[in-house]
Amino acid sequence: MRRTIPLVLTFMVGMYPIFAFFVPHASISGVNQWLDRALMIVAAFALPLGVVNLVGMNLSKIKQKRAGWPYAIVLLAGLVVMTYFGVIGVITRQHAGFHPTFQMLFDNMVSPLQATMFSLLAFYVASAAYRAFRARNVEATILLVAAIIVMLGRIPFGDMLTGGRMTPLSEWIMNRPNAAAQRGIIIGAALGAASMSIRVILGIERTYLGKSRD
Amino acid sequence: MQPLGLSIGVWVNALLTLCILSFLYKDNPFFRFAESLFAGMSLGYYIGIVTVQTLQPNLIQPLGETFFGNHNYLLLIPMALGIMLYFRYIPRISWLSRIALAVYIGYYVGVLMMQKIHGQVIPQTRDTIMPVTTGGIDALWNLVVIIGVFSVLVYFYFSVEHKGVVGKVSRVGIWFLMISFGASFGYTIMARISLLMGRFSFLVNNWIRPMFGI
Amino acid sequence: MNLKKLLYIDRRIIYLVVAIGALIPIIRPIGLPVEPTDPVIGLFDKLESLSPGDAVIISYDYGPSSEPELNPMSSAILRHCFQREIKVLIMAVFPLGGVNMAIREVERIASEFEDLEYGVDYVNLGYKDGGQAAMKALAVSIRDVFPADVDGNDTSTMPILMEVRNYDDVEVVISLATGIIGEWWADLVNAQFGVPVAVGCTAVSAPKYYAFLRSGQMIAVLGGLKGASEYEELLKRNFDWAREVYSDPAEMKLAATTGMDVQAIVHVIIIVFIIFGNIMYFATGKEKGR
Structure with missing residues (x-):
């Protein structure tokens, strides 16, 4: 029972958007539209779902004084401060939008932290280019040549060196062989995702419900 | 007194940026501190936006204002x-x-x-x-796209062994994929450098230059 | 000198070379030329074809991790729309930072236009959870999805939302996107509701989006900083106001065209790395496993 109800629900809710797509009658699309708006709210609850786990893990880390426990305090402090300024306006009804401190914390802390974290990758790709990008065989050579042409096509030096030929060549690669390969990947992956969707809707694929035997 | 002329926000922003960049030298407590702070604040940020932007206007407010209406x-x-x-x-x-x-x-x-x-x-x-018999260069390029898509799809079709004709076609598919991966590498480099540039530009133009009045 | 030593050079030296290469053009901009390409011209032409009063949606589907690429794109597109008196509905479906990017960008650019009236000429609707659910629901009623704007103001009394009720009243959706969201606008909103979609994306996504561009599911693709710089160039070539805006030193620091100097230098460094690495590889006899 504890598994059957969820499976039936998955089937019904999963089929509905598909059914509504093919049968655009007002009575059917009305429910579908309600479903869209309802799921926005369910999704809002789902987004911070991992917080409970993370708080539990970090609290136990601090309690047991496991390696790196002071960082767990930093993590929880960041979470508490950001959450406080995030929800305080709604609770006290003083701010309809974001609390000014929330935006300030975002601008000066969350934003640079995220941006810098990702900017480290610039150094890693450069290092990888030097150490691992080798013309070992035909395939690797094709990859290397395509990469260099596209890179030269993106900067003005490419055109300067070749009398304006590099940008059109690079655009040709992007528009023809690249687009063809990407299209092959898109179609292949989309067919895979669609068949997985059917498996979930029909209850063949059930791993998302967890392992319990109930 | 230029340094004090800068807002605390700019200083925090710059110091957190340097904490993350310090990882390039080696893992260190400053990086671990910034990393933990980032994880905590990001989750707190989720809770904040979900509450203010979705739950408040789309759930709390309508329920509070007109429970039965609409x-x-x-x-x-x-x-x-x-x-x-x-x-x-x-x-x-x-x-x-x-x-x-x-x-x-x-x-x-x-x-x-x-x-x-x-x-x-x-x-x-x-x-x-697409038409391939119209003559002209476009028909040829159309053929390139068709061959590319078909061969990549054959490469991803694992239900038959890649031997004989299938093997040859899938090899062509690999070449197309390599061109595309090369192009992706070129574009990825551009994306990563942009991020690095963003952080460096902040450090130089918003922090160092105002600090020394240059 | 031992060639092998060069092959296994400390990675931190490579980092240092990249860092210096990136810093020089920031301290001293070079001003390299930029040539617009067709995928970018597609959006420029689309906005040029619209009449004053037509409406567009700009969705901020990126966070700080793509800010340097997509902020200049957003600035250029917003300026173009506001100059042409196109009504702009701003929103976000990317959870980690999209709405805050929108707040910063819209406040900054809107302040350049004195006659612009909030709620009439443009509105910042804020962020909404649900991704595809929100995108689908917009087809019925924008006001139902966004009963309040980003600051919690009631949208039902805003003139802009009385005129623009759903996708039927929108001429084009412009998604400034990181990750998969740009694709959703094409394979869901364009496919099911027929709204033209243009995507300004982080360069990482651009190769994939060329497939959508070819099939007409996207009318334009602005790939990363280069795409942004091409859009700036199109504005500068066509309008006096753009030449004036982008010659302001404060604006130049933020402009994609300036950023392309950094790109050019670091690209050359990386190409040299690749070529040099390969020369070393062959000179040392193609060592196995390296």
């Missing part, structure tokens, strides 16, 4: 489902979270199914059916 009471259903997602952390009633999960997964799987088939497979396939 069928707002129906919002209790997605609200209940959203809360039920968190039951997974209470062992005795964790099975109830599956009901909410079933609706959540079911809906998105149904939508995804249509996205993939109607929004990707059909239009991408339709656009691959």
